[in-house]
Amino acid sequence: MTLIQLRVFLAAARLGSFTAAAVAMHMAQPSVSELIRRIEETYGARLFVRGGRRLVLTAAGETLLPLAEQTVAGADEADRSLRSLTSLSGGTASFGLLRNAKYYALEALVARFHALHPDVRLRIVGLNSVEVAAAVASGELEAGLVVLPVDDDGLHVTPLVHDEVLYASIDPAAVAEPVTIQALAERQLVLYDAHYGWRDPTRRQIADRARLAAVRVDPLVEVEQVESALALVAAGVGDTFVSRAVAEAQVHGGPIRFVPFAEPLHDTIALVRRRQTAMSAATVELIRLARSMLEDVGGGAGVLRGPAAEGDPVAGNGRWSVPEDVPAL
Incomplete structure:
Protein backbone atom coordinates (compact mmCIF):
# COMPACT_ATOMS: atom_id res chain seq x y z
CA MET A 1 0.00 0.00 0.00
CA THR A 2 1.50 3.32 -1.09
CA LEU A 3 1.22 6.80 0.35
CA ILE A 4 -0.60 8.06 -2.73
CA GLN A 5 -3.15 5.25 -2.37
CA LEU A 6 -3.78 6.30 1.23
CA ARG A 7 -4.13 9.96 0.25
CA VAL A 8 -6.66 9.05 -2.45
CA PHE A 9 -8.58 6.84 -0.02
CA LEU A 10 -8.78 9.67 2.53
CA ALA A 11 -9.92 12.18 -0.10
CA ALA A 12 -12.68 9.83 -1.29
CA ALA A 13 -13.80 9.10 2.28
CA ARG A 14 -13.86 12.79 3.16
CA LEU A 15 -15.56 14.05 -0.01
CA GLY A 16 -17.88 11.10 -0.63
CA SER A 17 -17.10 10.45 -4.30
CA PHE A 18 -14.25 9.42 -6.57
CA THR A 19 -14.96 12.38 -8.85
CA ALA A 20 -14.60 14.91 -6.04
CA ALA A 21 -11.47 13.13 -4.80
CA ALA A 22 -10.00 13.30 -8.31
CA VAL A 23 -10.59 17.07 -8.46
CA ALA A 24 -9.03 17.59 -5.03
CA MET A 25 -6.02 15.44 -5.90
CA HIS A 26 -5.60 16.96 -9.39
CA MET A 27 -5.98 13.51 -10.94
CA ALA A 28 -8.23 11.87 -13.52
CA GLN A 29 -11.27 10.09 -12.05
CA PRO A 30 -10.33 6.70 -13.56
CA SER A 31 -6.91 6.93 -11.85
CA VAL A 32 -8.56 7.46 -8.48
CA SER A 33 -10.88 4.51 -9.01
CA GLU A 34 -7.94 2.32 -10.10
CA LEU A 35 -5.86 3.15 -7.01
CA ILE A 36 -8.77 2.23 -4.70
CA ARG A 37 -9.46 -0.94 -6.69
CA ARG A 38 -5.82 -2.08 -6.25
CA ILE A 39 -6.06 -1.77 -2.47
CA GLU A 40 -9.29 -3.76 -2.46
CA GLU A 41 -7.84 -6.49 -4.69
CA THR A 42 -4.67 -6.75 -2.59
CA TYR A 43 -6.60 -7.36 0.62
CA GLY A 44 -9.72 -8.96 -0.80
CA ALA A 45 -12.02 -6.47 0.89
CA ARG A 46 -14.20 -3.61 -0.28
CA LEU A 47 -13.46 -0.18 1.21
CA PHE A 48 -16.60 1.60 0.00
CA VAL A 49 -20.23 0.73 -0.70
CA ARG A 50 -20.82 2.06 -4.20
CA GLY A 51 -24.09 2.91 -5.99
CA GLY A 52 -25.62 5.50 -3.71
CA ARG A 53 -25.35 9.28 -4.01
CA ARG A 54 -22.39 9.22 -1.64
CA LEU A 55 -19.68 6.68 -0.97
CA LEU A 85 16.16 22.27 7.71
CA THR A 86 16.81 23.51 4.20
CA SER A 87 14.60 26.59 4.10
CA LEU A 88 13.69 29.60 6.19
CA SER A 89 9.95 28.99 6.15
CA GLY A 90 9.79 27.24 9.51
CA GLY A 91 11.72 25.14 11.98
CA THR A 92 13.84 26.22 14.93
CA ALA A 93 17.29 27.76 15.14
CA SER A 94 19.17 27.01 18.38
CA PHE A 95 22.17 29.21 19.06
CA GLY A 96 24.39 30.16 21.99
CA LEU A 97 25.80 33.60 22.77
CA LEU A 98 28.73 34.64 24.92
CA ARG A 99 27.89 36.19 28.30
CA ASN A 100 28.59 39.82 27.35
CA ALA A 101 26.84 39.61 23.97
CA LYS A 102 25.00 42.90 24.51
CA TYR A 103 28.26 44.83 24.39
CA TYR A 104 28.76 43.56 20.84
CA ALA A 105 25.26 44.67 19.76
CA LEU A 106 24.18 41.02 19.59
CA GLU A 107 21.04 41.61 21.68
CA ALA A 108 19.55 43.05 18.48
CA LEU A 109 20.30 39.81 16.66
CA VAL A 110 16.99 38.17 17.60
CA ALA A 111 14.89 41.15 16.51
CA ARG A 112 16.75 41.45 13.23
CA PHE A 113 16.45 37.76 12.43
CA HIS A 114 12.75 37.66 13.35
CA ALA A 115 12.02 40.66 11.13
CA LEU A 116 13.60 38.85 8.18
CA HIS A 117 12.27 35.36 8.92
CA PRO A 118 9.14 35.58 11.10
CA ASP A 119 8.15 31.92 10.65
CA VAL A 120 11.33 30.53 12.22
CA ARG A 121 11.33 29.81 15.95
CA LEU A 122 14.44 30.91 17.84
CA ARG A 123 16.11 29.41 20.90
CA ILE A 124 18.93 31.73 21.99
CA VAL A 125 20.93 30.69 25.05
CA GLY A 126 23.18 33.29 26.69
CA LEU A 127 25.73 31.64 28.95
CA ASN A 128 29.39 31.79 29.75
CA SER A 129 31.44 30.52 26.83
CA VAL A 130 32.32 27.41 28.84
CA GLU A 131 28.70 26.22 28.82
CA VAL A 132 27.94 27.39 25.28
CA ALA A 133 30.79 25.22 23.98
CA ALA A 134 29.61 22.25 26.07
CA ALA A 135 26.01 22.66 24.83
CA VAL A 136 27.16 22.71 21.20
CA ALA A 137 29.39 19.68 21.71
CA SER A 138 26.49 17.72 23.24
CA GLY A 139 24.10 18.66 20.41
CA GLU A 140 21.84 20.74 22.66
CA LEU A 141 22.69 23.77 20.50
CA GLU A 142 23.52 23.78 16.80
CA ALA A 143 26.20 26.46 17.09
CA GLY A 144 27.29 29.40 19.21
CA LEU A 145 29.61 32.34 19.70
CA VAL A 146 32.21 31.97 22.44
CA VAL A 147 35.34 33.61 23.76
CA LEU A 148 38.42 31.41 23.41
CA PRO A 149 39.90 29.32 24.86
CA VAL A 150 37.23 26.68 25.46
CA ASP A 151 37.38 22.90 25.50
CA ASP A 152 36.94 22.12 21.83
CA ASP A 153 36.72 18.32 21.69
CA GLY A 154 34.33 17.44 18.86
CA LEU A 155 33.98 21.09 17.82
CA HIS A 156 34.87 23.00 14.69
CA VAL A 157 36.19 26.41 15.85
CA THR A 158 36.28 29.46 13.57
CA PRO A 159 37.93 32.56 15.13
CA LEU A 160 36.11 35.70 13.99
CA VAL A 161 37.49 38.79 15.73
CA HIS A 162 39.83 39.81 18.55
CA ASP A 163 38.78 42.36 21.18
CA GLU A 164 41.53 43.65 23.44
CA VAL A 165 41.31 43.08 27.18
CA LEU A 166 42.07 46.16 29.30
CA TYR A 167 43.00 46.69 32.94
CA ALA A 168 40.56 48.89 34.90
CA SER A 169 41.33 50.99 37.97
CA ILE A 170 40.64 54.36 39.60
CA ASP A 171 44.22 54.51 40.89
CA PRO A 172 46.23 56.77 38.52
CA ALA A 173 49.45 54.98 39.40
CA ALA A 174 47.97 51.59 38.48
CA VAL A 175 47.12 52.75 34.95
CA ALA A 176 50.09 55.02 34.33
CA GLU A 177 51.59 52.43 31.99
CA PRO A 178 50.64 49.05 30.51
CA VAL A 179 50.16 46.42 33.19
CA THR A 180 52.39 43.40 33.57
CA ILE A 181 51.22 40.08 34.95
CA GLN A 182 53.55 40.64 37.93
CA ALA A 183 51.87 43.98 38.70
CA LEU A 184 48.43 42.37 38.32
CA ALA A 185 49.34 39.73 40.90
CA GLU A 186 50.11 42.44 43.44
CA ARG A 187 46.82 44.32 43.06
CA GLN A 188 43.53 43.82 44.90
CA LEU A 189 41.20 42.44 42.24
CA VAL A 190 37.45 42.35 41.78
CA LEU A 191 36.61 39.66 39.21
CA TYR A 192 33.31 38.68 37.63
CA ASP A 193 31.90 35.36 36.38
CA ALA A 194 32.26 33.97 39.89
CA HIS A 195 30.31 30.80 39.06
CA TYR A 196 32.81 29.76 36.40
CA GLY A 197 35.90 31.09 38.16
CA TRP A 198 39.13 30.18 36.44
CA ARG A 199 37.29 28.13 33.81
CA ASP A 200 36.21 31.45 32.26
CA PRO A 201 38.20 31.96 29.01
CA THR A 202 39.65 35.37 29.89
CA ARG A 203 40.66 34.19 33.35
CA ARG A 204 42.24 31.09 31.79
CA GLN A 205 44.55 33.33 29.77
CA ILE A 206 45.48 35.26 32.91
CA ALA A 207 46.12 32.02 34.80
CA ASP A 208 48.39 30.72 32.03
CA ARG A 209 50.44 33.93 32.10
CA ALA A 210 50.67 33.85 35.87
CA ARG A 211 51.88 30.26 35.80
CA LEU A 212 54.62 31.10 33.30
CA ALA A 213 55.68 34.10 35.38
CA ALA A 214 55.63 32.05 38.61
CA VAL A 215 53.16 34.41 40.29
CA ARG A 216 49.70 33.87 41.76
CA VAL A 217 46.62 35.92 40.89
CA ASP A 218 43.90 35.77 43.55
CA PRO A 219 40.78 37.97 43.54
CA LEU A 220 39.79 39.88 46.66
CA VAL A 221 36.13 39.88 45.59
CA GLU A 222 34.27 37.75 43.03
CA VAL A 223 30.86 38.71 41.63
CA GLU A 224 28.73 37.33 38.83
CA GLN A 225 28.15 40.34 36.56
CA VAL A 226 30.76 42.55 34.90
CA GLU A 227 28.65 45.60 35.74
CA SER A 228 28.87 44.74 39.44
CA ALA A 229 32.64 44.35 39.22
CA LEU A 230 33.00 47.78 37.59
CA ALA A 231 30.76 49.39 40.20
CA LEU A 232 33.06 48.02 42.90
CA VAL A 233 36.10 49.27 41.00
CA ALA A 234 34.49 52.72 40.84
CA ALA A 235 33.95 52.52 44.62
CA GLY A 236 37.65 51.87 45.16
CA VAL A 237 37.32 48.26 46.33
CA GLY A 238 39.83 46.95 43.80
CA ASP A 239 40.74 46.68 40.12
CA THR A 240 39.56 44.38 37.33
CA PHE A 241 40.02 43.64 33.63
CA VAL A 242 37.38 43.81 30.89
CA SER A 243 37.18 43.70 27.12
CA ARG A 244 37.41 46.96 25.22
CA ALA A 245 33.77 46.54 24.15
CA VAL A 246 32.70 46.68 27.80
CA ALA A 247 35.10 49.55 28.59
CA GLU A 248 33.82 51.66 25.71
CA ALA A 249 30.20 51.03 26.71
CA GLN A 250 30.78 53.21 29.79
CA VAL A 251 28.65 50.97 32.01
CA HIS A 252 30.68 51.90 35.07
CA GLY A 253 30.39 54.83 37.41
CA GLY A 254 33.17 57.07 38.71
CA PRO A 255 36.59 57.89 37.31
CA ILE A 256 37.62 54.46 36.07
CA ARG A 257 40.44 54.46 33.57
CA PHE A 258 41.60 51.62 31.37
CA VAL A 259 45.03 50.65 30.13
CA PRO A 260 46.27 47.71 27.99
CA PHE A 261 48.41 44.88 29.27
CA ALA A 262 52.15 45.13 28.66
CA GLU A 263 51.86 41.90 26.71
CA PRO A 264 48.61 42.54 24.80
CA LEU A 265 45.74 40.31 25.88
CA HIS A 266 42.73 39.64 23.66
CA ASP A 267 39.35 37.99 23.87
CA THR A 268 39.04 36.02 20.65
CA ILE A 269 35.38 35.68 19.69
CA ALA A 270 34.82 32.50 17.71
CA LEU A 271 32.06 30.46 16.16
CA VAL A 272 31.79 26.87 17.39
CA ARG A 273 29.78 24.07 15.84
CA ARG A 274 29.93 20.29 15.97
CA ARG A 275 32.31 18.62 13.57
CA GLN A 276 30.80 16.80 10.59
CA THR A 277 27.28 17.92 11.49
CA ALA A 278 25.03 19.77 9.05
CA MET A 279 23.31 22.86 10.38
CA SER A 280 19.78 23.98 9.54
CA ALA A 281 19.34 26.80 7.06
CA ALA A 282 17.92 28.92 9.88
CA THR A 283 21.03 28.53 12.04
CA VAL A 284 23.32 29.23 9.09
CA GLU A 285 21.40 32.45 8.46
CA LEU A 286 21.58 33.35 12.16
CA ILE A 287 25.35 32.91 12.04
CA ARG A 288 25.58 35.10 8.94
CA LEU A 289 23.71 37.90 10.69
CA ALA A 290 25.77 37.54 13.88
CA ARG A 291 29.02 37.83 11.93
CA SER A 292 27.71 40.86 10.08
CA MET A 293 26.68 42.56 13.31
CA LEU A 294 30.08 41.87 14.90
CA GLU A 295 31.74 43.58 11.95
CA ASP A 296 29.31 46.50 12.11
CA VAL A 297 29.88 47.18 15.80
CA GLY A 298 33.62 47.15 15.23
CA GLY A 299 33.34 49.74 12.49
CA GLY A 300 34.09 47.20 9.79
CA ALA A 301 36.41 44.23 9.84
CA GLY A 302 39.96 45.24 10.64
CA VAL A 303 39.18 48.96 11.08
CA LEU A 304 41.16 50.54 13.91
CA ARG A 305 40.25 53.56 15.98
CA GLY A 306 42.51 56.56 16.06
CA PRO A 307 44.63 57.45 19.11
CA ALA A 308 42.71 58.09 22.32
CA ALA A 309 41.50 61.65 22.65
CA GLU A 310 42.56 63.82 25.59
CA GLY A 311 40.68 62.69 28.65
CA ASP A 312 39.49 59.47 27.01
CA PRO A 313 39.45 56.89 29.84
CA VAL A 314 40.02 54.07 27.33
CA ALA A 315 43.68 54.04 26.37
CA GLY A 316 45.03 52.36 23.27
CA ASN A 317 44.26 52.70 19.59
CA GLY A 318 42.71 49.47 18.40
CA ARG A 319 39.17 48.13 18.66
CA TRP A 320 38.98 45.10 16.45
CA SER A 321 41.51 42.93 14.77
CA VAL A 322 40.57 40.05 12.53
CA PRO A 323 42.44 36.73 12.55
CA GLU A 324 44.18 35.89 9.31
CA ASP A 325 42.40 33.58 6.88
CA VAL A 326 39.00 33.65 8.59
CA PRO A 327 37.10 30.95 6.67
CA ALA A 328 33.59 31.34 5.36
CA LEU A 329 30.88 28.92 6.38
Missing part, protein backbone atom coordinates in the same frame (compact mmCIF):
# COMPACT_ATOMS: atom_id res chain seq x y z
CA VAL A 56 -20.08 4.88 2.36
CA LEU A 57 -17.25 3.19 4.15
CA THR A 58 -17.44 -0.54 4.74
CA ALA A 59 -16.11 -2.23 7.90
CA ALA A 60 -12.74 -2.56 6.19
CA GLY A 61 -12.82 1.10 5.21
CA GLU A 62 -13.68 2.11 8.79
CA THR A 63 -10.72 0.07 10.05
CA LEU A 64 -8.33 1.63 7.55
CA LEU A 65 -9.48 5.24 8.04
CA PRO A 66 -7.72 6.16 11.34
CA LEU A 67 -4.58 4.28 10.34
CA ALA A 68 -4.46 6.07 6.99
CA GLU A 69 -4.94 9.42 8.75
CA GLN A 70 -2.04 8.71 11.13
CA THR A 71 0.25 7.56 8.34
CA VAL A 72 -0.43 10.55 6.09
CA ALA A 73 -0.13 12.98 9.01
CA GLY A 74 3.23 11.45 9.97
CA ALA A 75 4.49 11.70 6.40
CA ASP A 76 3.39 15.34 6.17
CA GLU A 77 5.12 16.17 9.46
CA ALA A 78 8.31 14.49 8.27
CA ASP A 79 8.14 16.52 5.07
CA ARG A 80 7.68 19.77 7.01
CA SER A 81 10.54 18.96 9.37
CA LEU A 82 12.99 18.14 6.60
CA ARG A 83 12.00 21.17 4.58
CA SER A 84 12.54 23.42 7.60
Whole structure:
Protein backbone atom coordinates (compact mmCIF):
# COMPACT_ATOMS: atom_id res chain seq x y z
CA MET A 1 0.00 0.00 0.00
CA THR A 2 1.50 3.32 -1.09
CA LEU A 3 1.22 6.80 0.35
CA ILE A 4 -0.60 8.06 -2.73
CA GLN A 5 -3.15 5.25 -2.37
CA LEU A 6 -3.78 6.30 1.23
CA ARG A 7 -4.13 9.96 0.25
CA VAL A 8 -6.66 9.05 -2.45
CA PHE A 9 -8.58 6.84 -0.02
CA LEU A 10 -8.78 9.67 2.53
CA ALA A 11 -9.92 12.18 -0.10
CA ALA A 12 -12.68 9.83 -1.29
CA ALA A 13 -13.80 9.10 2.28
CA ARG A 14 -13.86 12.79 3.16
CA LEU A 15 -15.56 14.05 -0.01
CA GLY A 16 -17.88 11.10 -0.63
CA SER A 17 -17.10 10.45 -4.30
CA PHE A 18 -14.25 9.42 -6.57
CA THR A 19 -14.96 12.38 -8.85
CA ALA A 20 -14.60 14.91 -6.04
CA ALA A 21 -11.47 13.13 -4.80
CA ALA A 22 -10.00 13.30 -8.31
CA VAL A 23 -10.59 17.07 -8.46
CA ALA A 24 -9.03 17.59 -5.03
CA MET A 25 -6.02 15.44 -5.90
CA HIS A 26 -5.60 16.96 -9.39
CA MET A 27 -5.98 13.51 -10.94
CA ALA A 28 -8.23 11.87 -13.52
CA GLN A 29 -11.27 10.09 -12.05
CA PRO A 30 -10.33 6.70 -13.56
CA SER A 31 -6.91 6.93 -11.85
CA VAL A 32 -8.56 7.46 -8.48
CA SER A 33 -10.88 4.51 -9.01
CA GLU A 34 -7.94 2.32 -10.10
CA LEU A 35 -5.86 3.15 -7.01
CA ILE A 36 -8.77 2.23 -4.70
CA ARG A 37 -9.46 -0.94 -6.69
CA ARG A 38 -5.82 -2.08 -6.25
CA ILE A 39 -6.06 -1.77 -2.47
CA GLU A 40 -9.29 -3.76 -2.46
CA GLU A 41 -7.84 -6.49 -4.69
CA THR A 42 -4.67 -6.75 -2.59
CA TYR A 43 -6.60 -7.36 0.62
CA GLY A 44 -9.72 -8.96 -0.80
CA ALA A 45 -12.02 -6.47 0.89
CA ARG A 46 -14.20 -3.61 -0.28
CA LEU A 47 -13.46 -0.18 1.21
CA PHE A 48 -16.60 1.60 0.00
CA VAL A 49 -20.23 0.73 -0.70
CA ARG A 50 -20.82 2.06 -4.20
CA GLY A 51 -24.09 2.91 -5.99
CA GLY A 52 -25.62 5.50 -3.71
CA ARG A 53 -25.35 9.28 -4.01
CA ARG A 54 -22.39 9.22 -1.64
CA LEU A 55 -19.68 6.68 -0.97
CA VAL A 56 -20.08 4.88 2.36
CA LEU A 57 -17.25 3.19 4.15
CA THR A 58 -17.44 -0.54 4.74
CA ALA A 59 -16.11 -2.23 7.90
CA ALA A 60 -12.74 -2.56 6.19
CA GLY A 61 -12.82 1.10 5.21
CA GLU A 62 -13.68 2.11 8.79
CA THR A 63 -10.72 0.07 10.05
CA LEU A 64 -8.33 1.63 7.55
CA LEU A 65 -9.48 5.24 8.04
CA PRO A 66 -7.72 6.16 11.34
CA LEU A 67 -4.58 4.28 10.34
CA ALA A 68 -4.46 6.07 6.99
CA GLU A 69 -4.94 9.42 8.75
CA GLN A 70 -2.04 8.71 11.13
CA THR A 71 0.25 7.56 8.34
CA VAL A 72 -0.43 10.55 6.09
CA ALA A 73 -0.13 12.98 9.01
CA GLY A 74 3.23 11.45 9.97
CA ALA A 75 4.49 11.70 6.40
CA ASP A 76 3.39 15.34 6.17
CA GLU A 77 5.12 16.17 9.46
CA ALA A 78 8.31 14.49 8.27
CA ASP A 79 8.14 16.52 5.07
CA ARG A 80 7.68 19.77 7.01
CA SER A 81 10.54 18.96 9.37
CA LEU A 82 12.99 18.14 6.60
CA ARG A 83 12.00 21.17 4.58
CA SER A 84 12.54 23.42 7.60
CA LEU A 85 16.16 22.27 7.71
CA THR A 86 16.81 23.51 4.20
CA SER A 87 14.60 26.59 4.10
CA LEU A 88 13.69 29.60 6.19
CA SER A 89 9.95 28.99 6.15
CA GLY A 90 9.79 27.24 9.51
CA GLY A 91 11.72 25.14 11.98
CA THR A 92 13.84 26.22 14.93
CA ALA A 93 17.29 27.76 15.14
CA SER A 94 19.17 27.01 18.38
CA PHE A 95 22.17 29.21 19.06
CA GLY A 96 24.39 30.16 21.99
CA LEU A 97 25.80 33.60 22.77
CA LEU A 98 28.73 34.64 24.92
CA ARG A 99 27.89 36.19 28.30
CA ASN A 100 28.59 39.82 27.35
CA ALA A 101 26.84 39.61 23.97
CA LYS A 102 25.00 42.90 24.51
CA TYR A 103 28.26 44.83 24.39
CA TYR A 104 28.76 43.56 20.84
CA ALA A 105 25.26 44.67 19.76
CA LEU A 106 24.18 41.02 19.59
CA GLU A 107 21.04 41.61 21.68
CA ALA A 108 19.55 43.05 18.48
CA LEU A 109 20.30 39.81 16.66
CA VAL A 110 16.99 38.17 17.60
CA ALA A 111 14.89 41.15 16.51
CA ARG A 112 16.75 41.45 13.23
CA PHE A 113 16.45 37.76 12.43
CA HIS A 114 12.75 37.66 13.35
CA ALA A 115 12.02 40.66 11.13
CA LEU A 116 13.60 38.85 8.18
CA HIS A 117 12.27 35.36 8.92
CA PRO A 118 9.14 35.58 11.10
CA ASP A 119 8.15 31.92 10.65
CA VAL A 120 11.33 30.53 12.22
CA ARG A 121 11.33 29.81 15.95
CA LEU A 122 14.44 30.91 17.84
CA ARG A 123 16.11 29.41 20.90
CA ILE A 124 18.93 31.73 21.99
CA VAL A 125 20.93 30.69 25.05
CA GLY A 126 23.18 33.29 26.69
CA LEU A 127 25.73 31.64 28.95
CA ASN A 128 29.39 31.79 29.75
CA SER A 129 31.44 30.52 26.83
CA VAL A 130 32.32 27.41 28.84
CA GLU A 131 28.70 26.22 28.82
CA VAL A 132 27.94 27.39 25.28
CA ALA A 133 30.79 25.22 23.98
CA ALA A 134 29.61 22.25 26.07
CA ALA A 135 26.01 22.66 24.83
CA VAL A 136 27.16 22.71 21.20
CA ALA A 137 29.39 19.68 21.71
CA SER A 138 26.49 17.72 23.24
CA GLY A 139 24.10 18.66 20.41
CA GLU A 140 21.84 20.74 22.66
CA LEU A 141 22.69 23.77 20.50
CA GLU A 142 23.52 23.78 16.80
CA ALA A 143 26.20 26.46 17.09
CA GLY A 144 27.29 29.40 19.21
CA LEU A 145 29.61 32.34 19.70
CA VAL A 146 32.21 31.97 22.44
CA VAL A 147 35.34 33.61 23.76
CA LEU A 148 38.42 31.41 23.41
CA PRO A 149 39.90 29.32 24.86
CA VAL A 150 37.23 26.68 25.46
CA ASP A 151 37.38 22.90 25.50
CA ASP A 152 36.94 22.12 21.83
CA ASP A 153 36.72 18.32 21.69
CA GLY A 154 34.33 17.44 18.86
CA LEU A 155 33.98 21.09 17.82
CA HIS A 156 34.87 23.00 14.69
CA VAL A 157 36.19 26.41 15.85
CA THR A 158 36.28 29.46 13.57
CA PRO A 159 37.93 32.56 15.13
CA LEU A 160 36.11 35.70 13.99
CA VAL A 161 37.49 38.79 15.73
CA HIS A 162 39.83 39.81 18.55
CA ASP A 163 38.78 42.36 21.18
CA GLU A 164 41.53 43.65 23.44
CA VAL A 165 41.31 43.08 27.18
CA LEU A 166 42.07 46.16 29.30
CA TYR A 167 43.00 46.69 32.94
CA ALA A 168 40.56 48.89 34.90
CA SER A 169 41.33 50.99 37.97
CA ILE A 170 40.64 54.36 39.60
CA ASP A 171 44.22 54.51 40.89
CA PRO A 172 46.23 56.77 38.52
CA ALA A 173 49.45 54.98 39.40
CA ALA A 174 47.97 51.59 38.48
CA VAL A 175 47.12 52.75 34.95
CA ALA A 176 50.09 55.02 34.33
CA GLU A 177 51.59 52.43 31.99
CA PRO A 178 50.64 49.05 30.51
CA VAL A 179 50.16 46.42 33.19
CA THR A 180 52.39 43.40 33.57
CA ILE A 181 51.22 40.08 34.95
CA GLN A 182 53.55 40.64 37.93
CA ALA A 183 51.87 43.98 38.70
CA LEU A 184 48.43 42.37 38.32
CA ALA A 185 49.34 39.73 40.90
CA GLU A 186 50.11 42.44 43.44
CA ARG A 187 46.82 44.32 43.06
CA GLN A 188 43.53 43.82 44.90
CA LEU A 189 41.20 42.44 42.24
CA VAL A 190 37.45 42.35 41.78
CA LEU A 191 36.61 39.66 39.21
CA TYR A 192 33.31 38.68 37.63
CA ASP A 193 31.90 35.36 36.38
CA ALA A 194 32.26 33.97 39.89
CA HIS A 195 30.31 30.80 39.06
CA TYR A 196 32.81 29.76 36.40
CA GLY A 197 35.90 31.09 38.16
CA TRP A 198 39.13 30.18 36.44
CA ARG A 199 37.29 28.13 33.81
CA ASP A 200 36.21 31.45 32.26
CA PRO A 201 38.20 31.96 29.01
CA THR A 202 39.65 35.37 29.89
CA ARG A 203 40.66 34.19 33.35
CA ARG A 204 42.24 31.09 31.79
CA GLN A 205 44.55 33.33 29.77
CA ILE A 206 45.48 35.26 32.91
CA ALA A 207 46.12 32.02 34.80
CA ASP A 208 48.39 30.72 32.03
CA ARG A 209 50.44 33.93 32.10
CA ALA A 210 50.67 33.85 35.87
CA ARG A 211 51.88 30.26 35.80
CA LEU A 212 54.62 31.10 33.30
CA ALA A 213 55.68 34.10 35.38
CA ALA A 214 55.63 32.05 38.61
CA VAL A 215 53.16 34.41 40.29
CA ARG A 216 49.70 33.87 41.76
CA VAL A 217 46.62 35.92 40.89
CA ASP A 218 43.90 35.77 43.55
CA PRO A 219 40.78 37.97 43.54
CA LEU A 220 39.79 39.88 46.66
CA VAL A 221 36.13 39.88 45.59
CA GLU A 222 34.27 37.75 43.03
CA VAL A 223 30.86 38.71 41.63
CA GLU A 224 28.73 37.33 38.83
CA GLN A 225 28.15 40.34 36.56
CA VAL A 226 30.76 42.55 34.90
CA GLU A 227 28.65 45.60 35.74
CA SER A 228 28.87 44.74 39.44
CA ALA A 229 32.64 44.35 39.22
CA LEU A 230 33.00 47.78 37.59
CA ALA A 231 30.76 49.39 40.20
CA LEU A 232 33.06 48.02 42.90
CA VAL A 233 36.10 49.27 41.00
CA ALA A 234 34.49 52.72 40.84
CA ALA A 235 33.95 52.52 44.62
CA GLY A 236 37.65 51.87 45.16
CA VAL A 237 37.32 48.26 46.33
CA GLY A 238 39.83 46.95 43.80
CA ASP A 239 40.74 46.68 40.12
CA THR A 240 39.56 44.38 37.33
CA PHE A 241 40.02 43.64 33.63
CA VAL A 242 37.38 43.81 30.89
CA SER A 243 37.18 43.70 27.12
CA ARG A 244 37.41 46.96 25.22
CA ALA A 245 33.77 46.54 24.15
CA VAL A 246 32.70 46.68 27.80
CA ALA A 247 35.10 49.55 28.59
CA GLU A 248 33.82 51.66 25.71
CA ALA A 249 30.20 51.03 26.71
CA GLN A 250 30.78 53.21 29.79
CA VAL A 251 28.65 50.97 32.01
CA HIS A 252 30.68 51.90 35.07
CA GLY A 253 30.39 54.83 37.41
CA GLY A 254 33.17 57.07 38.71
CA PRO A 255 36.59 57.89 37.31
CA ILE A 256 37.62 54.46 36.07
CA ARG A 257 40.44 54.46 33.57
CA PHE A 258 41.60 51.62 31.37
CA VAL A 259 45.03 50.65 30.13
CA PRO A 260 46.27 47.71 27.99
CA PHE A 261 48.41 44.88 29.27
CA ALA A 262 52.15 45.13 28.66
CA GLU A 263 51.86 41.90 26.71
CA PRO A 264 48.61 42.54 24.80
CA LEU A 265 45.74 40.31 25.88
CA HIS A 266 42.73 39.64 23.66
CA ASP A 267 39.35 37.99 23.87
CA THR A 268 39.04 36.02 20.65
CA ILE A 269 35.38 35.68 19.69
CA ALA A 270 34.82 32.50 17.71
CA LEU A 271 32.06 30.46 16.16
CA VAL A 272 31.79 26.87 17.39
CA ARG A 273 29.78 24.07 15.84
CA ARG A 274 29.93 20.29 15.97
CA ARG A 275 32.31 18.62 13.57
CA GLN A 276 30.80 16.80 10.59
CA THR A 277 27.28 17.92 11.49
CA ALA A 278 25.03 19.77 9.05
CA MET A 279 23.31 22.86 10.38
CA SER A 280 19.78 23.98 9.54
CA ALA A 281 19.34 26.80 7.06
CA ALA A 282 17.92 28.92 9.88
CA THR A 283 21.03 28.53 12.04
CA VAL A 284 23.32 29.23 9.09
CA GLU A 285 21.40 32.45 8.46
CA LEU A 286 21.58 33.35 12.16
CA ILE A 287 25.35 32.91 12.04
CA ARG A 288 25.58 35.10 8.94
CA LEU A 289 23.71 37.90 10.69
CA ALA A 290 25.77 37.54 13.88
CA ARG A 291 29.02 37.83 11.93
CA SER A 292 27.71 40.86 10.08
CA MET A 293 26.68 42.56 13.31
CA LEU A 294 30.08 41.87 14.90
CA GLU A 295 31.74 43.58 11.95
CA ASP A 296 29.31 46.50 12.11
CA VAL A 297 29.88 47.18 15.80
CA GLY A 298 33.62 47.15 15.23
CA GLY A 299 33.34 49.74 12.49
CA GLY A 300 34.09 47.20 9.79
CA ALA A 301 36.41 44.23 9.84
CA GLY A 302 39.96 45.24 10.64
CA VAL A 303 39.18 48.96 11.08
CA LEU A 304 41.16 50.54 13.91
CA ARG A 305 40.25 53.56 15.98
CA GLY A 306 42.51 56.56 16.06
CA PRO A 307 44.63 57.45 19.11
CA ALA A 308 42.71 58.09 22.32
CA ALA A 309 41.50 61.65 22.65
CA GLU A 310 42.56 63.82 25.59
CA GLY A 311 40.68 62.69 28.65
CA ASP A 312 39.49 59.47 27.01
CA PRO A 313 39.45 56.89 29.84
CA VAL A 314 40.02 54.07 27.33
CA ALA A 315 43.68 54.04 26.37
CA GLY A 316 45.03 52.36 23.27
CA ASN A 317 44.26 52.70 19.59
CA GLY A 318 42.71 49.47 18.40
CA ARG A 319 39.17 48.13 18.66
CA TRP A 320 38.98 45.10 16.45
CA SER A 321 41.51 42.93 14.77
CA VAL A 322 40.57 40.05 12.53
CA PRO A 323 42.44 36.73 12.55
CA GLU A 324 44.18 35.89 9.31
CA ASP A 325 42.40 33.58 6.88
CA VAL A 326 39.00 33.65 8.59
CA PRO A 327 37.10 30.95 6.67
CA ALA A 328 33.59 31.34 5.36
CA LEU A 329 30.88 28.92 6.38
